[in-house]
Structures are given as structure tokens and as C-alpha cells.
Amino acid sequence: MKEHPEVSIPTYHTLISTPHGRIGELRFSTNNRKLTTPVLYPVINFLTGTSTRGGGVWKYILKILMQRQTPMLSQILHFLDFPLTGRYLTNWRGKSMREHYREQNGTYEGALFLDSGGFKLLYNTGLDLEEFGIHKETEAEDILNLQLGFEGDIVASLDYPLPPNLARSEAETRMERSRANAVQAAERLATNTTKMCTVPYLYTCCHGQSREDSEDYVRRLFQQMESILPSFGLAVGSLVPLRGKDDSEVMELVKGVVQAIPEDRRQTTPIHAFGVSGVLTPLLAYIGVDTFDSSGYIHTSRSLTYSQPHTQKKLRIMEMDETDCDCYICEAYPLQEIQQAFMDKQSYRATSTGKFKSEYYAAIALHNFQTEADILDEMRTAIAADDALEGLVRHLAKYQNFRGLRRATAWLSENDNTLAVRLARKSIQIPTSVAAKGAQRNPNQLTLFPSSDAEGGSPITKKEADPQTISLAYTPDDFRVPDDYQPPVGKEILLAIPCAGKKPYSLSRTHTMLANRLEAAFGEKQERIHKITLSGLYGPVPEEFETEDAVVRYDFQLSPKNKAQIERCATRLVNYLEKYGHNYALAIGYATSRAYRKVLTLTEERFPTFILLPEELRQKRLSEFFRHTNLDALVEVIQDKL
DSSP: OOOOOOEEETTEEEEOOOSSSSOOEEEOSSSOOEEESSEEEEBOOSOSSSSTTOSTHHHHHHHHHHHTTOOEEEETTGGGGTTOOHHHHHHHTTSOHHHHHHHHHOOOOSOEEEEOOHHHHTTOTTOOOGGGTOOGGGHHHHHHHHHHHTTOSEEEOOOOOOOTTBOHHHHHHHHHHHHHHHHHHHHHHHHTOSOOSSOOEEEEEEOOSSHHHHHHHHHHHHHHHTTTOSOOEEEEOSOTTTTTTOHHHHHHHHHHHHHHSOGGGGGGOOEEETTOOGGGHHHHHHHTOOEEEEOHHHHHHHTTEEEOTTTOOEEEGGGOSOOOOOSHHHHHSOHHHHHHHHHSOOSSSOOTTSSOHHHHHHHHHHHHHHHHHHHHHHHHHHHHTTOHHHHHHHHHHHTTTOGGGHHHHHHHHHHOHHHHHHHHHTTOOOOOOOOSTTOOOOTTOOOSSOOOSSTTOOOOOOOSSOOOOBBSOOOGGGOOOOTTOOOOTTOOEEEEEEOOSSSSGGGSHHHHHHHHHHHHHHGGGGGGEEEEEEETTTEEEEGGGTTSHHHHHBOOOOOTTOHHHHHHHHHHHHHHHHHHGGGOSEEEEEOOSHHHHHHHHHHHHHSTTEEEESSSOSSSSGGGGGOHHHHHHHHHHHHHHO
């Protein structure tokens, strides 16, 4: 491999090599911690309780990852998902993260990457974080102080992600604010005005709605940063909503970032792709991404989903007969032991195996993470052998039938003739696509097996027309139930359920599933149910208003910590019930996620005839919305009236 000079910054240096594009090695010089790229970070939660012994599943995950010296990424505002007050946060900030965990888990020398939490704030711009020492006027500076207090090795600047189809004017404003925060963070770290014993390495977040946006963003960023920091990384955001829907867009945005880096800085500027993991990582590593992070491993474990090694197929662990895995987790936790634990009914006591269920959830999660890491390890081995192209070809041959790779593979084969020829010679399927804007099909590319998203369908193409743009600028007063409104005649049962990201609400997965369940139970009688969607921004939205512009185009997610907005939604729903309650024989609310349960709990307290279901929840999360026992309870209550 070609060697390049080291680049010195206050307490840190990077060394990047270029076997293909600009992929290589990231090294910490002050504490002898070393990362060899490409690297996959598990996303973890450090603050889930008042001590390092709390946190349920997370304490087991942290213990094992720290023992293995695994580099970890933590979103600095993740504690907002837990009942942790500012008083406890102050206690945590009294020591560095390593000091807090040293007694329990021993010396941890892995790298800590602390993200700013910009995605957490994306849909909650009005969230009050004063009790945590974060003020609206100094938001970026206060979050950087929080990151510095936890003493991470790497910090990311506070950014403002771009949801898909965001109105252009809002996107431009958010990109400008993200870039300004990056420059401000760089100035702060360059002057070292705090009492930091070490200066963390800065990743500046970058965003765009197109490849051209990404290129322009990064070029301007380097112009502004030229005289501030001699070295910094680039963290590409706004990718998570695109992942799995159109991965060619992910490739486009990342390629724009890579190409915009000045030629003399490409070998020393690491790139991180936020929220991207799994089978896509080798493709992104091939075009220039150094590090990735994954939270999918923990989400899949919550539903007892097991990632099959070598295929990445998702299996229900309770339905498996055996495992074909020799990872360190599967050796320590035999399948039969895990299944036995989950057959036990108790939830908060040790199971018949002598261990808590949370430990087995952690085991499944860590196995799932290892399967993702193994994919990237194979690519890393190829890169180290100066054989990135062949490593990618082997990866695509292995996963050529994986639907989630089709658009990305099509994009890459259109943009890299050498790869296209190698795929053709290996008889590897190359899906057809018009992924790159304005891209002309390479006449030398061989399309062996034109593919589509569905068997027998047409070739993959970009969406013919963009969906309606969305906006983050809507306020709670942009929609309210009109004063002269009257519920439709014949609607006898009010059913309040949470809103969904997809608009109109009725097309969303949750609303469609519930409608199908009610239709199966009641047939035509379902028409007597009046659906009232509980919008996190507006409060009650009767189904007749689902296609209103303000309802279709807004984008907002209600946080359990947003006390003011929860109170507003509850007040509006109670007002609706007080005004129109006499029109209904029964008023029910059905919700399982924490924020909307809070709204409906307040409603139940203030309007006694209102019924909140499910009465008891195993866990307050969306997955419980689909649980058959919870849906059966809802059907039973409605059945009594119908």
C-alpha cells in the first residue's frame, strides 16, 4: 500500500492510504488507540439510568463491547429517550465516560465517537432542553460542551438533517446553519478555550438534496475551514430516510462529498456515513467512505429477530431449529438456552436459565451486529491487500439477489466501467437503472439480467414524479378542527390513534394494518367507527381532514420530553371530546409509544368516559401497536358496542 505523510493536529493525526479511491487508516496518536478503516461503529446508549449498572439491555451490550475494545458511537442526546433528569445528567458530567465505566468494565481503550443529536432535534425544534443546560440561543455551543464533558475521541458538529422532499428554501436554510455550526465548532476546538486535556477530532456534518448540493456544501466548507483546522473529517447525514428506499440516492450524495474534497486533502480527510450499515457498506467503502454506524442490530433484537450469517436473512429466533454461526456470542449463548429463557413468562426476574431476559436480548443484538461487522471486515481485508475491486465483486456475487442492493449496484456499475466489466465477466446480475441524474449508459456495460423490484416487472427507474414537498415550518396553529365542525352522521365510536410519518395517514403501515384488522372483525360495521388521528403537532385530526394541505405536508415527531406539546395535544383532544363527546356512544384511544401514551393518559384523567387501550403494555414502543393480544383487546371493547 502506498504510504502518505502524517498530518499533525493538536493531539491527533490521521493516516489515509488509497488502494482504491481514498480508503485507509485512522489512528489516534495520543492514547495509542487505533482504527483501521473501514470501521462499523455500534450505536450505543451510555446514559440510561443513574449509574453504570442501570439500563437493562444496554449494560450487557456495553460490558461486552468495552471488554472487546470496540469503537463505539453514541448520540449525545440519547438520554432524552429515558426518564433521566438534568440532576442526574449533572452527576454524569462530573466524570468522563471512561471514568464512569472503568470500575465496572475495566479499562476501555476503544474510540468514542459522540454525535451531536441533530437528528433527535430534527422534528422537535420547540423541545425545551433548559434543564439539561442547552439553551435555544446557544444550542450548538451548549451541545459541544456536553460532548466535551463526556471526553469523546471524535465529536460531530451539530447539524440540521434534511428529511426527504423538504421544501427547497427550508433545505437551503438548514444546510447553511449546519455549515455555520461546523465552522463554529472548529474555531472552538482550534483555540482550545476549555480545560480539555485532549482535543477531540472533529467530524463536520454535511448534507444535500442532490449530488450537486453535496459537492457545493463540501467545497464551501473547505473554503471556510482552511485557516481554522489543518485536518477534520466529513460526516454525511440525511441518509437514513433514503436507506432501503432508493440507495442510488445515497450513493449520489456520498459521491458528491468525495469528489468535492480538494485533491491535496483527499488522502487525509476521513468520511463517515451516518446510519448506514449492512450489505451497502462495502459499496460505499469502495467509493470512499471510511466509517459507518449501526443501530439496526438493537432494533431487530427487540423483535427477537436473528440475522443469519452469510445471507443476512432475518429469522425469528423462536422458530429456529439450529444456528450456523461460530461468532463469540453464539458460542456463549446456545440457541436452546435463549429459547428456553423467552418461553418463561416472568419479565423482571431471572429466568429458569439463571439469567435475565435483557441479557439474551443483548446477545441477539450483538450477534446481529457481528454479522454486519463481518461484511465490512471482508472488505477491509480486500482493501488491506490492495484488492478493493475484487473484494467488492465477491461481495456483490454473494448478495446479488439481495433486493436492497439493486439500485446501488446499478448506480455503481453505471459510474464505474471497470466494475461493470468485472461483474459481467463473473456473470453477476447488473440491474438496469436510471439512478444518476443525467448519466448516460456506458456502451461497454453489459446488462446480463435486467432486473426489477418485483419478478416480471419493468426495469428499475427513478420515480417519475417527486411526491409533494414537506415542510418543517408548520406550527400547531396551522390546523385546528373548525369551530363549525360536526362529526359525520352514523359515526358512533370515536377511535383516536397516533399519526404516522406517511401521509395521508390512511396509507401508512399502522393505519392500514389497523383498518384491515377492524374490517376483518366487523365487516361493514367498521363504517360506524370514526377515526381521529392524534397529530403530534396539531392534536386531533378527524379523518375527513387527512388530505388538507397542512396535514399532508407537515413533518413532526412528538418527543416524550416535549412536555409543552404533549400538554397542548391533550388539551385539544379533551376540548374535542367535551364539545362532541355526546355524538359518540364510545370514545377510545389506542396507542403504545411513550409520547402518545402520555397524551392519551392525560386525556383519560380529564375525560373520565374516555378509554385508553391497551390497558397494560409490556413496553411503551411502536412494536406493541401490532401485538395480537393488544389488538384483540381493542376489538373486544368495540365489539361490546357494535
